[in-house]
Structure formats: structure tokens, C-alpha cells
Amino acid sequence: MREVVxxxxxxxxxxxxxxxxxxxPIVVCRTKDGEFYAFANRxxxxxxxLSEGILCGDTxxxxxxxxxxxxxxxxxxxxxxxxxxxxxxxxxxxxxEPDKKLRSFQVAIEDDQVVVxx
Amino acid sequence: xxxxxxxxxxxxxxxxxxxxxxxLLPYLDNPWRRYIxxxxxxxxxxxxxxxxxxxxxxxxxxxxxxxxxxGTDLGFMQKQLLDAxxxxxxxxxxxxxxxxxxxxxxxxMATALASAxxxxxxxxxxxxxxxxxxxxxxxxxxxxxxxxxxxxxxxHPKMVQILLPIDTxxxxxxxxxxxxxxxxxxxxxxxxxxxxxxxxxxxWPRYFIEWHTMLPTAHMIQVSNMVFNGVFDKFPGxxxxxxxxxxxxxxxxMKKMDQQYKELRHEIPWVKRMPSRIIQExxxxxxxxxxxxxxKEFMQFVDQMGSEDxxxxxTDYPHWDYxxxxxxxxxxxxxxxxxxxxxxxxxxxxxxPQPAGSVK
Numbered sequence: 453m454r455e456v457v458x459x460x461x462x463x464x465x466x467x468x469x470x471x472x473x474x475x476x477p478i479v480v481c482r483t484k485d486g487e488f489y490a491f492a493n494r495x496x497x498x499x500x501x502l503s504e505g506i507l508c509g510d511t512x513x514x515x516x517x518x519x520x521x522x523x524x525x526x527x528x529x530x531x532x533x534x535x536x537x538x539x540x541x542x543x544x545x546x547x548x549e550p551d552k553k554l555r556s557f558q559v560a561i562e563d564d565q566v567v568v569x570x
Numbered sequence: 571x572x573x574x575x576x577x578x579x580x581x582x583x584x585x586x587x588x589x590x591x592x593x594l595l596p597y598l599d600n601p602w603r604r605y606i607x608x609x610x611x612x613x614x615x616x617x618x619x620x621x622x623x624x625x626x627x628x629x630x631x632x633x634x635x636x637x638x639x640x641g642t643d644l645g646f647m648q649k650q651l652l653d654a655x656x657x658x659x660x661x662x663x664x665x666x667x668x669x670x671x672x673x674x675x676x677x678x679m680a681t682a683l684a685s686a687x688x689x690x691x692x693x694x695x696x697x698x699x700x701x702x703x704x705x706x707x708x709x710x711x712x713x714x715x716x717x718x719x720x721x722x723x724x725x726h727p728k729m730v731q732i733l734l735p736i737d738t739x740x741x742x743x744x745x746x747x748x749x750x751x752x753x754x755x756x757x758x759x760x761x762x763x764x765x766x767x768x769x770x771x772x773x774w775p776r777y778f779i780e781w782h783t784m785l786p787t788a789h790m791i792q793v794s795n796m797v798f799n800g801v802f803d804k805f806p807g808x809x810x811x812x813x814x815x816x817x818x819x820x821x822x823x824m825k826k827m828d829q830q831y832k833e834l835r836h837e838i839p840w841v842k843r844m845p846s847r848i849i850q851e852x853x854x855x856x857x858x859x860x861x862x863x864x865x866k867e868f869m870q871f872v873d874q875m876g877s878e879d880x881x882x883x884x885t886d887y888p889h890w891d892y893x894x895x896x897x898x899x900x901x902x903x904x905x906x907x908x909x910x911x912x913x914x915x916x917x918x919x920x921x922x923p924q925p926a927g928s929v930k
Contacts, residue, residue: 497897
């Protein structure tokens, strides 16, 4: 299955939008370095629409209490309800439970259009 | 969004409508109005965290279409929650905080705010949607004034409970019993919902994740306090609904209280039955914020509670830890789901209408 979502420039770096792939609700994300990723638009927890959340970063794991280092800015898709986090550059893996991940879809840029494949 | 569970009759026991000070001004007399309008009074809040979520305490997708704060627009709430999820009824639990921890000693202003809020709630929410039922807000730290307010609005047909905050006081103390007497008089239940701060010992923990994890401890303190101070022996018709503490702590609490009762009963001779029995008969617990539970795990909690009548469903809309009626709970036996999603709440709130053809 192939679906043209929008023009490439319709999604600015660091932004996302909802779409459908056939009957499947999807969210198409664009990282700050311009790459595109597409996932099922449904949180694995209670099904919230992820496209209503935000693209943000993570805090780097540390052994030093009180030490904060902000990483992966714009690469973490965070749920609009319970704030569960998914690493969009790492196959949609849930940060808290890495054995869980979002259903992902292949994205291609064809003639400046964002095209998603199943 | 795919729906795993068929839509069913839902009585949602925790929906937060939100007021702004400007909304309240028409319902306030001077000098109270002046404190807000001319002196720019704002309520001091205590929570030391910025909630590390997407939109503070709210669902990010609950911002109103005109950009207003979540919970401020009846029409949007009807569309996003009541219509979408098929609610039969929703109990409004508000977002005003006239509690001791926020108002300190200024109970005169707290009383005025609570009255204004009740009038605002009735006019703008309860009388505009037949599905919505309300909570009487009171400045409970001053029982005489609180009882006056209950007498003033408690007989409104759509007021179903009196709201008490879970913060710095334990409400079983006989000093507060006039509130329960008034509740019985008006066939109102008591709803307890956490305010700020709900931690009795150690004050605020360092992180929001600690505070949110330990919410049930504040609920346990209140239930223990209400039971051991003999509230339900003194007011045998009283219903207590513990809102937004979940229910998985309850089996431990019941077991612990029973054991203590066997050993220390002589200290509280006004309590005449096993605490677990009192809790089973008088206290109800909302599901939200529910942990992810398998059907087997869920049923283990129910079995240990010894009753299928104690758990009531709640969404906590529009807050960030909202629980979806279709997704939050595991699939359960049909009859149990009917109880949790609607009938347990209908029994806990005697003023709610009964299903057509039923005899109460």
C-alpha cells in the first residue's frame, strides 16, 4: 500500500502531522535534521493519538544523582495523555520498556512529496 | 481510534470543569470581588513541580478550540468526552481549591469562593447538560460556614456529593461531623479528592514521580481516619467516594485495619464492626489512575477486597493522567464491568437517577 501524505515542506523540521495509510491512522514525524518517520498514531498504553503530543528530547542516563543532560532533541515522540515516550530514530521503541515499540511504516520522499508505504 | 471494548453505560465519577477568576466575579459580593478585581488576588499554590508531561496537568488534546484551558468549555467537553465515550452521567469534581492548605487561615474568603463556585457550577454546567451532576464545594475548615453552604445548595437536584480535599487535614475528627450530618440530611455523598499537598509525612517529595506514585497513601490516611473516628457508625447512611487514588492499595488497607482492630479495638469503642466490613459498606474507590493490569491481576484485587461493589470508573478528564473508558481496564466479566462502569457509582450516589423500570 502506498499513500501520499503531503508535500515535504508541509512538515517543518521538529514537527509532525496525522494522516492515514489506507484505514490506518498514522503520525508522520520530521526530526530536526530533516528526516521523516511514520508510526501508527496510537499510544501503546491507552490508545491516545500521538500526533496530539510533542516531539521533544530525553535526559541521558547517568550515575550522578541530580545530573541532567538533555539529548535527542526532537527525536522523542511523547504521548499527549500519560507522556509515554517513543524514540522515533530507534524504530519507535518505548523508552521505559524497550521491548515495546510502535508499529512503524516506511517513508520515502518522492518528487518532494512525503510518501508512506505499508 | 480502534475501540477494543464495546461502548457501555458509563457513569464517570471524576470530571474536572475549570473556572477562571473572571468567571467567578459575577457570583461574588464585595469585599471578596474587590480582592480579585481591584487587588489582583490570586490563590497561592504549593506544588513545587512543573509536571514533566506534555501540557502540564492537562491532556494536550483537551485545549479548547479557541485556545482556552482544558475544562473551561462545556461544548468542547461534551464533544470530546460525553458524546465520544457515551457517558450516561458524569460527576463534576471541579478545579477550585478553597482547602486549608491553599487558603491557610483565610476561611472567610474560602467560604465566599466556594459559594460563588457552586452558583457558577449550577448555572453554567449542571443546568446546561442533563448528564452532568455536581459537587458542593465548601470551606470545610470552618464547619459552621460549610454547613450553611450545604444547606443553601445541597438540595439542588443535581448536586450529588460534598467535596472534601485531601490535603493537610484528616476529616474524621468529630469537629467536622456537622458536615456529615448535613450530608445525610440532603442525601449527599462525600467525595474526597486530593488537593495540595496530599502528603502528610515528610512534606513534598523531591520529584513529581514520587508524589504521583504515593497519592494512595494520602487516601489511606483519610479512610483510616474516617473509619476509626467512627464516622460511619455515627452516620450509617453515609457514602464516601475516594477519588483519584486508584484501588489497588485497598486490600492491604482493609487487612491491616482489621488486624489492628483485633489488637487495639479498646482504644476506639465507638467503632463496632470490623473495619473491612465498614469499608465494604460505605467506601468506594475510583479506578483512575489505574495501573496496567491483566484480567487475572485485576480480579485478584477484587477478590481480596471481598466485594465487587467497591470500584467505580473515573476518567479524570481533562487531566494528563486521564483513563480511557475503552482502554484503561482489562476485559472483565460482563456483570462486573456493568458494576464498575455504572452501577457501583449509581449506588454510591443516591441522588443519581435509577435506570428506567428499576426500584431503588
